Amino acid sequence: MQKLFDENRIIEMAWEDRTTFDAIKDQYGISEPDVIKLMRKNLKRNSFKLWRERVSGRKTKHRTSSQTKTPRFKSYNQK
Secondary structure (H helix, E strand, O other): HHHHHHHHHHHHHHOOOOOOHHHHHHHHOOOOOHHHHHHHHHHHHHHHHHHHHHOOHHHHHOOHHHHOOOOOOOOOOOO
16 A cells, blocks of 8 residues: 555656656655656556656756756745
8 A cells, every 4th residue: 555655656746847856766765767667657658758758858857957046935035
């Protein structure tokens, strides 16, 4: 039961545009190629193809590319 829940959560995180593959690796210990295999196994063929097109080369799916100088949720009025 726990493994199924973890797989569902990993798929959910991978589907989100703002969740990096590094965050998934930190939380679950699963590398990007393993996430891709999991997605291929659990999604319909067309859904997987659409997801791969969307995340391929996307800056926000890789931590080093998505980091900015200003933290994402910090207000400019905040010190």
